[in-house]
Each structure stands twice: as structure tokens, then as C-alpha cells.
Amino acid sequence: MEILEPRYALPSRQHFTNKALPAAQKRLRDHIQEKLKDVPAVGFTTDIWSSSVCPLSLISFTAQWIDPSFNLQRVTLHTQDFRGSHTAERVREAIEGMLNSWGIDKSRVHVIVRDNARNLKKAMDDMEMKSVGCLAHTLQLAVHDGLLSQRSVVDTLATARKIIGHFKHSPLAYSRLEDIQRELKMDVKRLQQDVQVRWNSSLYMLQSILEQKRALLVYSGSYNLPATLTTTQWTLMEKTAEVLVPSEELTKDVSMATASAADVIPAITALRCLLSKDKTTDQGVKTMKSTLLDAVETRFAGIEEEPLYSIATLVDPRYKDRYFTHSDNLCIAKDKLIQEVTKIEERAATVSEESAAAVAGPSSKKKCQEGSSSLGSILDEILEENPLEGRCVSTSAEVQVQTYLMEQPCNRKSNPLQYWKQNASRFPPLADVAAKFLCAPSTSVDSERLFSAVSNILDEKRNRLSADRVEMLIFLKKNLHLILPEYDVESESGDEE
Known part of the structure; x- marks a missing residue:
């Protein structure tokens, strides 16, 4: 300057x-x-x-x-x-x-x-x-209780930390490992140390050490290591990493800036399905999945009964009512959603009547009661285009909720707020409920x-x-x-x- x-x-x-x-x-x-x-x-x-x-x-x-x-x-x-x-x-x-x-x-x-x-x-x-508790923190507890607290896994992770710690504190050891990686025509990568309070960092540590298995075996044949992994432990690491991958994907999804409370029930339902599937014949992996599934069931036992999550899921056009595992919980959630819509309708009607009375006097109020509202006209048009089947509905709130739920869900990768921006005029009170419940973060x-x-x-x-x-x-x-x-x-x- x-x-x-x-x-x-x-x-x-x-x-x-x-x-x-x-x-x-x-x-x-x-x-x-x-x-x-x-x-x-x-x-x-x-x-x-x-x-x-x-x-x-x-x-x-x-x-x-x-x-x-x-x-x-x-x-x-x-x-x-x-x-x-x-x-x-x-x-x-x-x-x-x-x-x-x-x-x-x-x-x-x-x-x-x-x-x-x-x-x-x-x-x-x-x-x-x-x-509500943070979904990521609760999942951390479930993974720890169901898998990472098992004695064999704890011992294997401790051995892996010792090996990685050896390279972290010795530049000479790391340079030797890099030379071996080049000789084996492998990508030169560093081993990743975990943070024990973050289970996904333990997964990244397992993945990094498994990726360098050949290089580490060659290194241990020529140089000393503070600890060595047995064949059983190598196999255990592979199985543990395989079981933890779905949980890691879930954590990434719910930690995104755009994630909301609506993602909780679908995410846990999907995780339960993945853990309950028996695609593998490996008994060890089945046992791990079963143990982790039990921990997930325990930690997330009441999420479908929580109105914050259930209503948010219903008003998310990507999910609607497709991810509930218990029909009773779904019925309760729909009833609560109808109650929320009814409250907003009643509040809007009260404000409308008070405004009309203040502007036009008593005769205007009577006229408003006798005429048809814009919401009623829109709902009638929707009913003609999409006739309801099955459950009988009697109130405009029930009609609105049922009509919305009968439509096909949006693409899972789409933005739910974009849907409500485009359809707020079709479902005004329901759009207000969506704005209220979709503002809640999941973590x-x-x-x-x-x-x-x-x-x-x-x-x-x-x-x-x-x-x-x-x-x-x-x-x-x-x-x-x-x-x-x-x-x-x-x-x-x-x-x-």
C-alpha cells in the first residue's frame, strides 16, 4: 500500500x-x-x-x-x-x-x-x-454396544493401533513402508489412525490397514513391529469392516447439511433391512450383523412413535408412509398429521373470519360462511382427479392428507422443499406442517x-x-x-x- x-x-x-x-x-x-x-x-x-x-x-x-x-x-x-x-x-x-x-x-x-x-x-x-438426541451420537452408542465392545474386536483394534502408531512415530519406518508399496506397485498411502470416540474412524482405520495388508506382511518379514496380526485377526477385521459399511453410509447421509428429521425413520429402517439380510454364508458375519441389529433395535426402539420423526417422514414427499415397519405406528402418525393440519385450518379460518369482520362488518362474515373457500375448491378438484379408495374420510384435513399420501413418492435424490414450493397452493395447511417439521435437523x-x-x-x-x-x-x-x-x-x- x-x-x-x-x-x-x-x-x-x-x-x-x-x-x-x-x-x-x-x-x-x-x-x-x-x-x-x-x-x-x-x-x-x-x-x-x-x-x-x-x-x-x-x-x-x-x-x-x-x-x-x-x-x-x-x-x-x-x-x-x-x-x-x-x-x-x-x-x-x-x-x-x-x-x-x-x-x-x-x-x-x-x-x-x-x-x-x-x-x-x-x-x-x-x-x-x-x-431429541443426535442420530449420529445414538448410532455411535449402538455400534459400540453391538460390535466394537466385543472382546475379540477390541483386541484386534488395539493391535491395529499399535502397528499404525509405530509408523506414525517413526519417519524411517514410514519411508521403508513407502518403498515396499512402490516395489509392489501399490498406491503410496498412509495408514489412518482412529479416534476411539468415533466409531467410523475405526472403520477407516480398518479399511486403510486392510488395503496395505500385502505391504505390511512384507514389512514384517524384514523389520520389527510392536505387534503382529494373526490370520484370525485379519479375517475378523475384514468381517468387521464389511458389517460397519452400511452404518457408515447412513452416518454420511444424515450428516449432510440438507438432512432433516424426516431422514431418521427411513435410514434406520434401511439399516435394519441390511443387517437382517442373509446374503453371506459366513457364520461370523451373520453373528456380527445379528448382534449389531439387536443393539440398533434397542437404541432406536421408539423412533416410529416419536411425532417429530413420524410426521416429518410423512410430509417428506420422498418417503411418505412407505418406511414404517409397524402398521399401528403408521396409523397413529397419520392421525397426528391430520390433527396438525386441522389446527392450522382452524387457525387460518379464525384469522380469516376476524379479518373479514373487521373490514366488511357482520354481513360479510355470514357471506363467508355460506360461500365456498379456495381451499375447498382446490380439494374438490384434487378429489375429481384422484378419487380416494379404501378408508372413508370426512374432514378436509383427512381429504388433504389422504390425497397427498396416495400420490407416488418423489425421487429419493430430489429436494423435498422444492416439491412443497411447487405444491403449496394445492395443500396449503399441509405445506405449513411440512415447513414446521422439515426444519428439524436429524443430528x-x-x-x-x-x-x-x-x-x-x-x-x-x-x-x-x-x-x-x-x-x-x-x-x-x-x-x-x-x-x-x-x-x-x-x-x-x-x-x-
């Missing part, structure tokens, strides 16, 4: 810290506040994170909702300092404070997705707010990714940043694309948990 324009005085660090960034934060906050003002239902995620480089704990709060144009909106509201004990009472106080700071009434909180920690669950119960991955970004800002070289500064930087990084469309960090975060 001194060469280009010597008269220009470059702003100091204090200018950005004390003026420019706070001003940008205020502008962005006002923009988000305006967007949130009239949203009837919002889905949230929350989690607690503690830094490894300084004595700082943060509580996250992210929100997502569906706007009137049926576009999914996602924002990061807080990455707030969370000092002291992480009790349920303090979590409740923090959540209530964050909601109040944005002017969000509890009645507008559709659901809060959290992990399975008791303090978070109790805090939501104390606030009388709807909350708390938004908060997980948020803390990944925090760890890149609050590192060993910047471990004295205050919590307020960290929150301001994260708020800007995650939300700046809302006012500057060209600034989009979603591609940076990827789809990792």
Missing part, C-alpha cells in the same frame, strides 16, 4: 478489533434478527466444547428454519462462554438467555437436537422444550462443525483470545455469507462430523 498509495494510512489492528469487526457483527445480527422475526417454528442444535489449549468452555446454539419460499435457512446464533460446572441448571440458564437475546419465544422452538448427555437432556426437560453436526472452526481460531498461538472475541469471529465466519453471498464457508467445512 505504501508503494501504491503513500498517502493511505493502513488501519491498525485495534481498528479492526474494536470498530470494524464489531460493526460488521452488529449489522449481521440485525439482519438475522429481521429474518427470525416472523418465523413460526425453528429447529436448533446445541453442544458444549472445552478447549485443549486454554481453560475455556463454549456452548453452541445454531438455528435453522424454512422461509415462506421453502428455502432452508441456517445460522449460527451463539458460541458463548460457558464457565463453571456444566450442570443441567446452568445449561438451562444459558439456553434461556440465548433465546431471550434473540427474542425467540419458547412456543417457536420446534425442537432442540443435542447429544445424549444427561445434563443436556435434563435441561431441556426442565425448560419443557422438545428435544447436532452443525454444532460439531462449529467447534471444528473454533479449534482453528483458538489454537496454541492464539490461546489468550477472550470468549467474546472468539464468539465474534465465529459468528462472522459462519454467517457472513447471509449479507455477502460470495462469502460462503460451507465448502470449507465439508460434511465431516
Whole structure:
């Protein structure tokens, strides 16, 4: 700048810290506040994170909702300092404070997705707010209980970690392994170490070591290793990886930014089907699948009875009523969906009558009651085009739900919100229910990714940043694309948990 324009005085660090960034934060906050003002239902995620480089704990709060144009909106509201004990009472106080700071009434909180920690669950119960556990965390528990906790698998994974740790801590050993890979005309790849609290990282470790089996066997013939895998253990790793692949695919699907609560029941139903199929004659694989299936059944026993999931599945045009495994649960879900539609119809009718009475007086109200509504006309047209069969229906809500469900589901790869954008005029109250229930995320991955970004800002070289500064930087990084469309960090975060 001194060469280009010597008269220009470059702003100091204090200018950005004390003026420019706070001003940008205020502008962005006002923009988000305006967007949130009239949203009837919002889905949230929350989690607690503690830094490894300084004595700082943060509580996250992210929100997502569906706007009137049926576009999914996602924002990061807080990455707030969370000092002291992480009790349920303090979590409740923090959540209530964050909601109040944005002017969000509890009645507008559709659901809060959290992990399975008791303090978070109790805090939501104390606030009388709807909350559900993160699907990815629950699946982690199911996989651990059903497979990774078995003694033979635990011992095999421990041996694999020792072998990979040997190469991780020895550049010489890695260079020798790379030479062997080249001699065998294999792709030169590094072995992947797992994180024991993430079951899918254990799968990636197994896959990486199985891929390098030939190279490792040659290496062990010439050099010493801290541990060796037996033939039985090699076979066990292959079987374990085979059984875990479907669960890993499910985790990737539900961790996508576009995933919603509607994906939970279909995903678990598909996983159950895959685990129950006997395509293989290998008794060991059958036993593993059976054990994992039992754990999945235990952990996800009541998902079809949960209205958040069941109604969301019904109003997702890709799934509708095709993925329920129990007919009783499906009947209950349909009844609850009809109740939701009826509530919206009654609310709309009340508002319409009050507006008509205020504008045209009592005679207008009578005329409105005697005439046919636009919804009734649309429903009549739909009935003529798609005559109902089977169950008799008597209310407009039942007609609307049955007509919608009788249509063929959309392509699984399609965007359900695009369907409702195009068909909202056909099913107005049902579209409102869809906007409410499809805003709920299926996992708390938004908060997980948020803390990944925090760890890149609050590192060993910047471990004295205050919590307020960290929150301001994260708020800007995650939300700046809302006012500057060209600034989009979603591609940076990827789809990792």
C-alpha cells in the first residue's frame, strides 16, 4: 500500500478489533434478527466444547428454519462462554438467555437436537422444550454396544493401533513402508489412525490397514513391529469392516447439511433391512450383523412413535408412509398429521373470519360462511382427479392428507422443499406442517462443525483470545455469507462430523 498509495494510512489492528469487526457483527445480527422475526417454528442444535489449549468452555446454539419460499435457512446464533460446572441448571440458564437475546419465544422452538448427555437432556426437560438426541451420537452408542465392545474386536483394534502408531512415530519406518508399496506397485498411502470416540474412524482405520495388508506382511518379514496380526485377526477385521459399511453410509447421509428429521425413520429402517439380510454364508458375519441389529433395535426402539420423526417422514414427499415397519405406528402418525393440519385450518379460518369482520362488518362474515373457500375448491378438484379408495374420510384435513399420501413418492435424490414450493397452493395447511417439521435437523453436526472452526481460531498461538472475541469471529465466519453471498464457508467445512 505504501508503494501504491503513500498517502493511505493502513488501519491498525485495534481498528479492526474494536470498530470494524464489531460493526460488521452488529449489522449481521440485525439482519438475522429481521429474518427470525416472523418465523413460526425453528429447529436448533446445541453442544458444549472445552478447549485443549486454554481453560475455556463454549456452548453452541445454531438455528435453522424454512422461509415462506421453502428455502432452508441456517445460522449460527451463539458460541458463548460457558464457565463453571456444566450442570443441567446452568445449561438451562444459558439456553434461556440465548433465546431471550434473540427474542425467540419458547412456543417457536420446534425442537432442540443435542447429544445424549444427561445434563443436556435434563435441561431441556426442565425448560419443557422438545428435544431429541443426535442420530449420529445414538448410532455411535449402538455400534459400540453391538460390535466394537466385543472382546475379540477390541483386541484386534488395539493391535491395529499399535502397528499404525509405530509408523506414525517413526519417519524411517514410514519411508521403508513407502518403498515396499512402490516395489509392489501399490498406491503410496498412509495408514489412518482412529479416534476411539468415533466409531467410523475405526472403520477407516480398518479399511486403510486392510488395503496395505500385502505391504505390511512384507514389512514384517524384514523389520520389527510392536505387534503382529494373526490370520484370525485379519479375517475378523475384514468381517468387521464389511458389517460397519452400511452404518457408515447412513452416518454420511444424515450428516449432510440438507438432512432433516424426516431422514431418521427411513435410514434406520434401511439399516435394519441390511443387517437382517442373509446374503453371506459366513457364520461370523451373520453373528456380527445379528448382534449389531439387536443393539440398533434397542437404541432406536421408539423412533416410529416419536411425532417429530413420524410426521416429518410423512410430509417428506420422498418417503411418505412407505418406511414404517409397524402398521399401528403408521396409523397413529397419520392421525397426528391430520390433527396438525386441522389446527392450522382452524387457525387460518379464525384469522380469516376476524379479518373479514373487521373490514366488511357482520354481513360479510355470514357471506363467508355460506360461500365456498379456495381451499375447498382446490380439494374438490384434487378429489375429481384422484378419487380416494379404501378408508372413508370426512374432514378436509383427512381429504388433504389422504390425497397427498396416495400420490407416488418423489425421487429419493430430489429436494423435498422444492416439491412443497411447487405444491403449496394445492395443500396449503399441509405445506405449513411440512415447513414446521422439515426444519428439524436429524443430528447436532452443525454444532460439531462449529467447534471444528473454533479449534482453528483458538489454537496454541492464539490461546489468550477472550470468549467474546472468539464468539465474534465465529459468528462472522459462519454467517457472513447471509449479507455477502460470495462469502460462503460451507465448502470449507465439508460434511465431516
